[in-house]
Amino acid sequence: MFDVISNKITDVFRRITGTGTITEKNIEDALKEIRMSLLEADVNYKVVKSFMDSVKQKAMGEAVLRSVSPDQQFIKIVHDELVAFLGDTASPINLGPRPLLIMLIGLQGSGKTTTAAKLAHYLKTEKDYGSVLLVAADTYRPAAREQLETLSKQVNAAYYTEPHNDAVKIAQNGYNERGNHHYDAIIFDTAGRLHIDEDMIAELKRMKEAIPFHEIILVADSMLGQESVNVAKNFNDALGITGLILTKIDGDARGGAALSMKHTANVPIKFMGTGEKIDRFEVFHPERIAGRILGMGDVVTLVEKAARGVTEEQAKKTAANFRKGNFTLNDFLEQMQALKNMGPLDEMLKMIPGADKMGLSNVNIDDKQMKRTEAIILSMTPRERRNPDLIDPSRKARIAKGSGTKTEEISRLLKQFNAAKKMMKSMSKRRHGGGGLPGGMPGIGGFGGRPGF
Ligand SMILES: Nc1nc2c(ncn2[C@@H]2O[C@H](COP(=O)(O)OP(=O)(O)OP(=O)(O)O)[C@@H](O)[C@H]2O)c(=O)[nH]1
Ligand SMILES: [Mg+2]
Incomplete structure (x- = not known):
């Protein structure tokens, strides 16, 4: 979503670092361009003005021009101001x-x-909140309650509603449920x-009076x-909000307006x-988002996602197999699925610092190819996965049919796998102890052998 701002500002930075000398004039030009890119990304004009004023004040001083590397100094100022603009530190929920x-x-x-x-x-x-109750206090839209009920089952949360149209009463009784159960x-x-x-505001106000929300x-x-700024203002004036959650960041909206809401409220x-799925939800870390916007990457989130994509047990097992030279197609499959759990690969790539400079941001990651590889392995019997040498032409034909692929693709995969296995063996001989998982799998379908993955 931050692409518009990101592309422009990275360009400005590239030009500034390319010139060798920094003068008041080219800082002024850079500031103008940054201002334009923020406006183009729909950041509210008042917010742009206050942002630019503070960048300008810091950037135009003698201290920058006389510093050892004025270009880096300038980039740092923009970065720090952007972090401040986004909110300085992460502030999820008061637990x-x-x-x-x-x-x-x-x-x-x-x-x-x-x-x-x-x-x-x-x-x-x-966060170790064992039991959570979801209360459906939406009586306005017909299927709203059922929607929340379905979702509550998905996330293993308790659910409460009542079959009438008094939303405040439902909320109140949902709140009273705490007396009968232990909810975190x-x-x-x-x-x-x-x-x-x-009507809506009046209803919400009555709920607020009835329940001591944190x-x-x-x-x-x-x-x-741009309308989002008014929305934030009106909701805040009426109800006094404690925070914002921005949704659909995965869309291609310019996003600047959403970022401006923070300042309005x-x-x-x-x-x-x-994303639509339950786990497509992230704490908003201003520092990391600033890094993504300025093309500096977001390694912390990447590592966290990697840790979530694979269980410790799985990683240990794979590492042990890897050391023994026992790496099988099952491990191959698990690695691939772990990568998939991390989220869409092109999003992952954007978090790698310097990915744009390496030309990686435009790489077409072939998710489809990965799915085919997965289908092929899933069509093999457990024995075949442990011992791919068993796979003769007639087995190949069966697997191709089962996975909707061609026998050549199976041959190619087996060849790739054997090459990977050979390389791992020689690596594990060299640095006894192996490990380094997940990642580093050479030749996984679609993005073979690229460094860093
Ligand atoms: N891509 C994407 N879709 C989302 C995200 N969050 C919600 N959606 C989708 O947006 C649509 C509306 O979401 P709801 O959660 O029903 O919205 P709501 O605010 O409860 O809607 P009402 O109850 O009708 O006011 C659904 O199709 C969701 O799947 C997100 O972060 N990314
Ligand atoms: Mg709803």
């Missing part, structure tokens, strides 16, 4: 109180219901409207454009939604 009471509000279709489930999943899997968190999903209207979070679609962006 103190139990049950933690969270109300999600926002316009229709902004992603409240999905986010309620994502948040429950996050609290359960990452209760998340309230509310109704949205196309525009902010008085967090009132505005869920906002990052594709909303003067509250942190707590999380962002990066």
Whole structure:
């Protein structure tokens, strides 16, 4: 989503570092271009002005021009200001109180219901919140309650609603459920409207009076454009929000407007939604996002995703097989699936520092090829996976049929696998101890042998 801002600013930086000398004139030009790129990305003009004023004030001083490397100094100033602009430090949820009471509000279709489930999943899997209750206090849209019920099952959360149209009463009774059960968190999903209207606000206000929420979070679609600033203002004026969750970051919206909401409401962006699935949800780390926007990469998130993609047990087992020279097609498959769990590969690549300079940001990652490779291995019997030498032409024909591929593709995969295995053997001989997983798999379908993966 940050592509528009990112591409422009990386260009400006490239030019600045390319000139050798930095003068007040070319800093001024660079500032102008950065200003334009922010406006083009839909960042609110008032926010752009205050951002540019503070960058300018710091960048134009003698200290920069006289420093050892004025170009790097300039980039650092823009980076630091961008981090400050995005909120300095990550501020997810205040995890103190139990049950933690969270109300999600926002316009229709902004992603409240999905986010309620994502948040429950996050609290359960990452924050040790054993039991979470989801309350469906949306009586406005017909299937809203069923949607939340389905999602609650997916994330293993408790669910509460009542079959009538008094949303405040449902919320109130959902809150009272804490007396009958032990809940670590209760998340309230509310109704949205196309525009902010008085009925909706009145209903939310009554809920706020009835329940001592710890967090009132505005869920906002990052594709909303300039209107988002008004939305943030109106919801905040009426209800006093404690934070924002930006959804649909995975879309191709320019995103600047969404980033401006933070300044309008003067509250942190707590999380962002990066896809429809339950686990496409990330804590909003200003430093890391600034890195992504400025093309400096985001190694921390990448490593975290790698750790999540594969269980420790799996990694140990694969490493042990690897050391023994026993690496099988099953391990190959597991590695590939671990990579897939990390998310779409082109997104991953953007987090590698300097990926654009290495020409990696435009690499066409062949997810389809990976799926075919997976289908081939899944069509083999367990014995064949352990011992691919068994695979003769008639077995090949069977596997091709089972996976909807051609026998040549199977031959190619086996060849790749044997080459990888050979290389691993020689590596494990050289540095006894092996390890280094996940990653480093040479020749996995579609992106063979590229360094760093
Ligand atoms: N790509 C993408 N889609 C999302 C994301 N979050 C939600 N969606 C999708 O957006 C649509 C609307 O999401 P909901 O969670 O139903 O939105 P809502 O705010 O509860 O909508 P109402 O209850 O009608 O006001 C659904 O199709 C979701 O799958 C996200 O981060 N990325
Ligand atoms: Mg909803």
